[in-house]
Amino acid sequence: MFSNRERAAFSDGTVKREGQVYKHSTLKYPHRLNFYDRPPLEDVTIEEFETCAIDRLRILAEIESSFVRNRSFEELKTVTNAQCLKYLPLHSSTATSEDLEGERRKDHLGHFILRLAFCRSEELRRRFVKAEITLFRVRYESDDTKEREEFLSSRDFDWIAVDKDEKEKFRRELLAASPNLKAELFEKEKFYKVKWTRVPDLVEKRRVFLKGGWAYVPSREQSSIIFQAFQSSLERALEATARALPRLDEDTRIMPILNNLSQGFLAGVPSEWSGNDGSSANGEAIKAEMIDDLARKHFPLCMKNLHDNLRRDRHMKHYGRLQYGLFLKVLGLSIEEAIAFWRKSFSKITEDKFNKEYRYNVRHSYGLEGKRANYAAKSCQQILMNDQPGPGDSHGCPYRHFSEDNLQSALLAAYSHQGLTSSDLPEIMHAVKSQHYHVACTRVFEITHAGSGVGTVKKGEGVGGGESVTHPNQYAARSRELEKAKIESLGGNDDVPMKGEEGGGDAMVLG
Known part of the structure; x- marks a missing residue:
């Protein structure tokens, strides 16, 4: 190789x-x-x-x-x-x-x-x-x-062990440079000499004694030499x-x-999670009529945005349909339910036009037409780096492709019912401005699943074990898992109220 x-x-x-x-x-x-x-x-x-x-x-x-x-x-x-x-x-x-x-x-x-x-x-x-x-x-x-x-x-790290006489000669200076070193332990502490340029971090923090271009490094700070x-x-x-x-x-x-x-630092690396073979991540198929409720409670912002635009415009361009359709496929939407969903969503067009121009594409994405490939849903990296959205497009990553003002408005509109407030925005926007878009999405996941009725995620936990969001279906699958665990802990009552709601309420119908 x-x-x-x-x-x-x-x-x-x-x-x-x-x-x-x-x-x-x-x-x-x-x-x-x-x-x-x-x-x-x-x-x-x-x-x-x-x-x-x-x-x-x-x-x-x-x-x-x-x-x-x-x-x-x-x-x-x-x-x-x-x-x-x-x-x-x-x-x-x-x-x-x-x-x-x-x-x-x-x-x-x-x-x-x-x-x-x-x-x-x-x-x-x-x-x-x-x-x-x-x-x-x-x-x-x-x-x-x-x-x-x-x-x-x-290995030879090119340090010189300080002998007993030299150590005693500079006893006062060495103790002064090592405030955490007790005088009674001085005799047992070993010191090493290196050129001061080898330990700039210790010099900056004044944690070493300098003499004639040499830095006298106590053994407890030895790791600084190794790291440098x-x-x-x-x-x-x-x-x-x-x-x-x-x-x-x-x-x-x-x-x-x-x-x-x-590009891995920009978008993260898709993690290994179950469900990207086209089956539902939690083993449960979904119906077309469930998608409004799922979008409200479990979708990342990219998919919420696609869903809202579809409900508003009753139409969606090719790359938007591809991004959203593959996401729904992996979420657990069967081919029959997918055709029903897209047909109902495209309510402005006739049955004949839908069958001629769109039904084939839906079947193709499920591997039933063309080369019959089983297409995987797009990862965050693919969404960020490929097929950049233009005017009139709704696909892409909002954290990267929205303006700052539009992104903040979209976040509040999408997640305020799940506990996200304007006070959370500075931290999220800091990650966005640093071009760590998946980190911003992960923080939104933590905020909206911190005791909101669909989980008890703590800050820093991400989607599990501290892992960041690197795939839209990973986000949705983990959100659904948390809700399921919450329902089971409440004895099977699926009317789980969200933060800011009175007893759960009815699902919001978009469009």
């Missing part, structure tokens, strides 16, 4: 590097922690190439979402560890029943594949480095102490890969994958 030029792109400037010392092990990947110095030198199938990259990108994209959502590091660590366990597990070397070689190989390959995708601009490199250093830090702090020490001893070394190493590697990339053979199978991967 990797050509000689691709391997050269990884290797150029990344192998003979300061601080790189290997103490060989019988294992190809002896440690869970990895500086990714050695490029992959093996054949990889196109399927494995894509899988390794996407699963790693899921984690990096969620890390970036955590930055936008101002999660504390502890919250970020919890979410990241959960995501890693699901998509990219790295078990301890003592876990003899696990495929350690396979896990670490996947981690290694995914990192290098994403280097190809994210090396192509300064902005992409910056975001990739920030997410990767955070992932490394989470793993470092979660690693087994013994294994972490073995990893550190396998990882960051510098990765930055140089990305720059080398970027210089080599134009010389690579443009494999027509690989370049589209790399282009899609580089």
